[in-house]
Amino acid sequence: MDGTWTRDETRLPAQLRGLRLPLVGSPMFIISGPDLVIAQCKAGIVGSFPALNAREGAGEAPLLDAWLTRIREELDRHNQANPDSPAAPYAVNQIVHRSNTRLERDIDICVKHEVPIWITSLGARVEVNEAAHSCGGITLHDVINNTFAKKAIEKGADGLIAVAAGAGGHAGMQSPLALVQEIRSWFDGPLLLSGAIASGASLLAARAMGADFGYAGSPFIATEEANAEAAYKQMIVDSTAEDIVYSSLFTGVHGNYLKGSIRNAGMDPDNLPGSDPSAMDFGNRDKKPKAWKSIWGAGQGVGAIDDVVPAARLIQRIGDEYRQAGRRLAAEFGG
Numbered sequence: 001m002d003g004t005w006t007r008d009e010t011r012l013p014a015q016l017r018g019l020r021l022p023l024v025g026s027p028m029f030i031i032s033g034p035d036l037v038i039a040q041c042k043a044g045i046v047g048s049f050p051a052l053n054a055r056e057g058a059g060e061a062p063l064l065d066a067w068l069t070r071i072r073e074e075l076d077r078h079n080q081a082n083p084d085s086p087a088a089p090y091a092v093n094q095i096v097h098r099s100n101t102r103l104e105r106d107i108d109i110c111v112k113h114e115v116p117i118w119i120t121s122l123g124a125r126v127e128v129n130e131a132a133h134s135c136g137g138i139t140l141h142d143v144i145n146n147t148f149a150k151k152a153i154e155k156g157a158d159g160l161i162a163v164a165a166g167a168g169g170h171a172g173m174q175s176p177l178a179l180v181q182e183i184r185s186w187f188d189g190p191l192l193l194s195g196a197i198a199s200g201a202s203l204l205a206a207r208a209m210g211a212d213f214g215y216a217g218s219p220f221i222a223t224e225e226a227n228a229e230a231a232y233k234q235m236i237v238d239s240t241a242e243d244i245v246y247s248s249l250f251t252g253v254h255g256n257y258l259k260g261s262i263r264n265a266g267m268d269p270d271n272l273p274g275s276d277p278s279a280m281d282f283g284n285r286d287k288k289p290k291a292w293k294s295i296w297g298a299g300q301g302v303g304a305i306d307d308v309v310p311a312a313r314l315i316q317r318i319g320d321e322y323r324q325a326g327r328r329l330a331a332e333f334g335g
């Protein structure tokens with residue numbers, strides 16, 4: 001990446017400045033672990049994983065502690081060897097839902113490691129923001145509408161992730177245009193846009209709308225470093241937006257899933273019954289092995305994914321497209 005673009009980053013917290021590409025690799029249940037996060041950060045974008053992905057066996061030391069040690073050490077080594085292209089900071093996702101019985105323990109581990117960026121989902125809580133701030137970190141809270149966005153900032157989040165229609169996993173229903181426009185009418189802090197960003201042109205569109213960063217998950221499922229079985233990666237490559245279905249059946253919250261995986265599980269993706277939020281349980285997601293393990297989440301942007309590649313190559317591709325799209329538009333404006 002040539003770093004030839006310049007932007008005014010003075011509004012942004014230090015943790016979010018100087019990325020080689022304005023993109024965050026979003027946290028994905030099961031899929032994101034240290035291999036993917038390290039590859040994303042080394043390639044110049046923020047990499048992230050859900051704390052809940054680090055699961056040790058009964059009686060063993062917390063795996064989250066070991067993962068964070070490894071990530072910090074590998075990124076430090078990279079930075080010493082590559083002072084001219086340092087790694088981007090990493091982020092840890094906390095599911096702030098009453099069924100997440102590990103939350104307090106995981107927060108303590110993240111404070112100990114001075115995690116620089118905390119991504120909170122499914123609940124905004126003052127204590128989590130305070131914990132992040134106590135170790136010099138910032139929090140980004142994900143929201144699907146303007147009401148939740150206001151609540152998150154009231155409770156002390158530093159930035160917002162607008163999860164629009166078409167995002168993989170638990171997604172919103174609003175157009176990204178509407179969501180970003182409403183949030184930007186009162187909020188000038190860090191704003192990320194989530195949902196179907198899988199090309200550089202889409203990333204530029206997010207920036208043009210007023211978001212500071214794109215937030216992309218599904219494209220990274222089809223990378224070598226993703227913790228997903230080969231058939232899942234291939235289904236991402238083979239699918240388009242028409243192969244995605246929005247349903248609350250599997251977790252109790254509406255999300256986007258690959259129709260092919262639902263067919264493979266013996267159901268008709270075009271005739272699914274509904275579910276309700278009381279079905280949500282993050283304390284023991286294994287109770288419903290079908291959700292996430294065999295019913296595969298993915299967003300509507302999968303049509304732009306044609307190959308399983310190393311994460312660095314995907315990031316390079318999106319970066320090249322981003323700069324190309326920027327130059328094309330700048331030329332129209334005489335830039």
Ligand SMILES: Cc1cc2nc3c(=O)[nH]c(=O)nc-3n(C[C@H](O)[C@H](O)[C@H](O)COP(=O)(O)O)c2cc1C
Pocket residue numbers: 026027028029031050093120121142163166167168169170194195196197215216217218219296297298299300301
């Ligand atoms: C398989 C899968 C699992 C996900 N798991 C989580 C999660 O554990 N926590 C979270 O905050 N978001 C999760 N997400 C949502 C992503 O963080 C992000 O909002 C979404 O992937 C962005 O849309 P895209 O997939 O179209 O790029 C998940 C998404 C997918 C596809």
